[in-house]
Amino acid sequence: VFQLSVPLNFLGSVYRELRQSLIDMETLFNLQKVNVNVQEAPNAQPLVLKGGHIKFENVTFGYHPDRPILKNVSFEIPAGKKTAIVGPSGCGKSTILRLLFRFYDTTSGRILIDNQDIRTISISSLRHAIGVVPQDTPLFNNTISHNIRYGRIDATQEEVEAVARRAKIHEIIAGMPKGYETMVGERGMMISGGEKQRLAIARVVLKDPELLFFDEATSALDTHTEQALLSNISSILKEKQRTSVFVAHRLRTIFDADQIIVLKDGQLAEEPGTHEQLVNRDGVYATLWAAQETMPEKVDEEEGDVVEE
Numbered sequence: 001v002f003q004l005s006v007p008l009n010f011l012g013s014v015y016r017e018l019r020q021s022l023i024d025m026e027t028l029f030n031l032q033k034v035n036v037n038v039q040e041a042p043n044a045q046p047l048v049l050k051g052g053h054i055k056f057e058n059v060t061f062g063y064h065p066d067r068p069i070l071k072n073v074s075f076e077i078p079a080g081k082k083t084a085i086v087g088p089s090g091c092g093k094s095t096i097l098r099l100l101f102r103f104y105d106t107t108s109g110r111i112l113i114d115n116q117d118i119r120t121i122s123i124s125s126l127r128h129a130i131g132v133v134p135q136d137t138p139l140f141n142n143t144i145s146h147n148i149r150y151g152r153i154d155a156t157q158e159e160v161e162a163v164a165r166r167a168k169i170h171e172i173i174a175g176m177p178k179g180y181e182t183m184v185g186e187r188g189m190m191i192s193g194g195e196k197q198r199l200a201i202a203r204v205v206l207k208d209p210e211l212l213f214f215d216e217a218t219s220a221l222d223t224h225t226e227q228a229l230l231s232n233i234s235s236i237l238k239e240k241q242r243t244s245v246f247v248a249h250r251l252r253t254i255f256d257a258d259q260i261i262v263l264k265d266g267q268l269a270e271e272p273g274t275h276e277q278l279v280n281r282d283g284v285y286a287t288l289w290a291a292q293e294t295m296p297e298k299v300d301e302e303e304g305d306v307v308e309e
């Protein structure tokens with residue numbers, strides 16, 4: 001009886017672990033409202049990365065067939081550089097990231113990564129190559145350490161702390177009574193929107209993928225912390241020559257991008273360019289920039305870390 005109970009106990013804990021991770025994945029997909037019905041090609045190949053160059057070729061897409069969100073859009077995202085996507089709310093910026101991660105397939109046109117149509121690539125290898133910091137990052141009912149380590153489960157505690165420092169969250173964690181062992185999530189500690197975003201950034205830096213997408217990833221931070229964090233992220237991306245895409249509302253957070261893509265009504269509003277090129281061109285971007293520059297600084301209560309209920 002004794003001999004039998006050991007393996008059963010062991011199996012029980014494996015089962016619980018497995019169940020927990022399944023719940024976690026479900027939560028993740030629910031929270032990101034994704035369609036998990038994208039089909040993998042029968043002969044799908046692993047993605048072969050050669051720097052991480054991305055190309056949208058005449059892409060049309062709508063969540064509903066009668067309402068296209070992207071209309072015959074073509075652009076390139078250069079390998080190893082920082083690209084920003086800007087444009088009015090609802091114009092399809094986040095949709096571009098969802099298509100790249102293959103939460104949905106295009107209605108027509110192709111998306112290529114290093115010249116490979118993403119529909120021919122195995123979904124797991126595609127998602128392995130990509131790190132996303134979404135607008136609202138799901139946290140798991142687990143410790144802070146676990147939540148960061150989700151980016152790469154074999155990371156050491158030193159590595160976890162190193163990325164937390166770069167994500168400007170180490171001091172806050174270290175100041176908590178249980179430090180990295182503090183429980184967060186539904187049954188854990190209340191955590192502010194800005195802290196959540198920093199944990200998400202730490203997680204993706206730890207994962208260290210070839211392609212990184214940031215979707216309004218620092219919007220809950222105060223200007224000072226945001227600037228410091230963005231400069232840390234920029235130096236990591238440059239150091240490692242990663243391809244990155246930043247979706248942003250506030251143009252001040254992306255004006256240093258190597259290329260800015262301006263979307264409007266599901267199409268490119270103008271040729272992509274750097275901040276300087278676009279401002280000098282006096283087009284849509286220049287108008288957006290002028291409007292944001294003359295906007296008063298946001299009031300503190302809007303700008304500060306928002307504690308989630």
Ligand code: ATP
Nearest residue numbers: 033063064069087088089090091092093094095096
């Ligand atoms: P924001 O700047 O406000 O985040 P965005 O430019 O990122 O906006 P998207 O999130 O890409 O815009 O959404 C583009 C359009 O698609 C919007 O009109 C939105 O309502 C719609 N949309 C987004 N997700 C879905 C979905 N899952 N089902 C149906 N429509 C959707």
